[in-house]
Amino acid sequence: MSVRELVVLGTASQVPTRHRNHNGYLLRWDGEGILFDPGEGTQRQMLRAGVAAHDLNRICVTHFHGDHSLGLAGVIQRINLDRVPHEVTAHYPRSGQVYFDRLRHATAYRETVGLTESPVDTDGVLAVTPAYTVEARRLSHPVESYGYRLVEPDGRRMLPDRLAALGVRGPDVGVLQRAGRVGDVSLEDVSEVRRGQRFAFVMDTRLCEGVHALAEGCDLLVIESTFLDEDEGLAVEHGHLTAGQAARVARDAGVRHLVLTHFSQRYTDPEEFERQARAAGFGGELTVAHDLLRVPVPKRR
Secondary structure: OOOEEEEEEEOEOOOOOOOOOOOEEEEEEOOEEEEEOOOOOHHHHHHHHOOOHHHOOEEEOOOOOHHHHOOHHHHHHHHHHOOOOOOOEEEOEHHHHHHHHHHHOOOOOOOOOOOEEOOEOOOEEEEEOOOOEEEEEEOOOOOOOEEEEEEOOOEEEEOHHHHHHOOOOOHHHHHHHHHOEEOOEEHHHHEEEEOOOEEEEEOOOOOOHHHHHHHOOOOEEEEEOOEOHHHHHHHHHHOOOEHHHHHHHHHHHOOOEEEEEOEOOOOOOOHHHHHHHHHOOOOOEEEEOOOOOEEEOOOOO
């Protein structure tokens, strides 16, 4: 059975707290798993969330600050310990290659899996599979940082009334879907475009063009909101977003489900992030993330 959901492994920024682990997010996309920003403690959080190394097909690192990458060493070693049988690809900023190398070989272990390194150094498409395309966009942070976007190819939705009107029934429907035509009837005659789903992951950044490009038209947007609006000056200084800024991005981009995360330890009331996001005008589904939360990707329209 296909499953599309976000598994939140950690939601803290800079330092973990008693209630929030460092970052870590797994996107289950049908039969594949994409791990974003494995911070310190990710391997243990995976165990608590019921996520296995065998579930991982890609690892996407936005940048090489510790709260987004220190868990790489443990995760990579676990992939090798468990002898994951399929290819695992790692995307990360090319400018941080030295940090990736250090984390990949932080201690002695036996390499049994050929991890594929696919560093990022420009905006654009990173990978194309039958199920999705992975894209990257440059963000604005004191160190080079990229956000990631998953786009499912558009499909076709069959229209029963058109099928009946043109006399297409039974096995011919399947033939039409596979071949694109049955007799004088084309697939376009009896179907409409079914828009592919879109997911974006936006971490440490100021407002910039990349943020808006990644968020555009997303069904599910995971975005940092390190600060509350009253601390916008700090957000700009340190290269982060506020709850209101993140919500306005989602509002203007037509996002269906907004997930706020990556919270500064200075705040103790998570409900204030929701209040400020609503005050900024976001009217879609809204989640203030906590560790070990599962968020389904919205069903297709």
